[in-house]
Amino acid sequence: MSESTFVPSFVNRRSFIELDGRARAQSLLDEGTGKELVGPFDRIESPWLPMQDAVPQADDGCIVMKGRTAGNPAVVISLEGAFQGGSIGEVSGAKMTAALDLATRDSSAGISTAAVLLLETGGVRLQEANLGLAAIAEVIASILSLRQHAPVITVVAGTVGCFGGMSLAAGVSSYVVMTREARLGLNGPEVIEQESGIEEFDASDRALIWAVHGGEQRVGMGLADALVEDSIDEIASVVRRYVLAGKPAQHRSEQVPLYRERIAALDTSKQIDPLTLREQWVLRDSQGGAR
């Protein structure tokens, strides 16, 4: 559409969040290059859900697509938030680990293969409890192995967010991309309210939730790298930029002294104001701290 029609840009913006997990994966690969691996027609379903009268899904809520991004080999692993809240079960976890390990194998053989993780997940699937937790430990291990050779880019777009054990997967990624609609944290508000009481975290307080876990805050305080609009084009462009940038000189989860010092400096006698913390951490970043 030409600019002379004065249509605001958001009208023509193609939403990423409105796409399902499969379309999201497809949209980040160069046109015509994406091929799904271990897809729904291979019908590897969770063996544990039917035993508990829960309906499995033919892709177990995890879509693996191999192709190219900015001309470079890449694999996109997308969690479908609409199936079991994007939770990690045996099969979805094994798909992630298998794809990451194959990307590592190619990358260490000279064919640098980036991984893009689209994380919409509450963490462990409770019906597969210990196998979900074990799978998450293995996903983390496989990300750590791949990122020695090629970048691992996590995108949290929304609206499920990225919580539980899978927040560690985001934490060990080379780059984290978030929208304003996305949330990232170890424990969600409901879990904290249940475990520690409503005075600790009121899970009905929307403003508080976004102030603590929201994309703007996470990027603002340096715990994620890029804040993007809910736009296919913008997200794809940022992902391409990070694929081309390659792995960072140092990963955020390796910056132990910096973060240790920051934690030591916190006043814990009362709750921490998110905005004040953001300002403090960003100020120090500009003085040559975190990436």
Place this chain on the structure above:
Amino acid sequence: MSEYVGLRGRAWFRTLTGNDQPRTGDPGSVLTADGQVGRETAVFLCVVPNPDSRFPCARDGQVGLEEAYALANRIRETIDDDRDKPKPEKRPIIAIIDVKSQAYGRREETAGIFLAAAAAADAYASARMAGHPVISLVAGHAFSGGFLTHGYQANRILAFDDSGVTIHAMHKEAAARITRRSVSDLERLGHQIAPMSYDVRDYAKLGTLHKLLYVNNPIEPTESEVFEVKQAIADAIADARTGAEDLGNRLNSPAAKETRKASRTVRALMEKQWVTV
């Protein structure tokens, strides 16, 4: 939940290192000390309850911000100290585990506990990938994010075969509430469906565990039991040194071949389809 979370961790740390005080600069909840295993020195790490923690939600044996970064720091120190040593001389790192969970607090979320947990997991995995044998000994509870942060990246996991040992993604009360089951339903289900179980013998069926160790009373082990546990740790170290530096053993163990069939099918098919793209 057991009211003794953390007691076993501290008891075994003391037994294996002769020490139970934190190092200078570390929070009261993180113990690090050298200990003899066989003919070599290993670095032992343990998280214990710290009633005086600055963080109110991390006082009962939870792994919080300070714990995660202190662990990461001590592990990275060990990696750096041994950087120039040949692999067979890199010190083993032994994680003793008795943790209630991760810390469930607003302060923790605000300051990014997910990154702290990631940094600790990163440090453990980096040690493993650098050639340090990393061995976890589950002496009591190993729950959820607490275990992901402290111990789940080990080459080999040992656990006591004892009713006081529980390895799980979520404690019973919370799991019952969220899955809308009663606690007794959950227990019954656990015996039918191994990954749901709270029993460490069922956990052993998943194939991720290297070995179960038997000690009559894990809070007060006899001298010969301590000797056997040390021997089991030494064996696990030797086994880790001969094996790969990834977690592949958790999928290729005899128990995994039974229980994690779906995982193995996924891997084989992914590999087959990968090369055709």
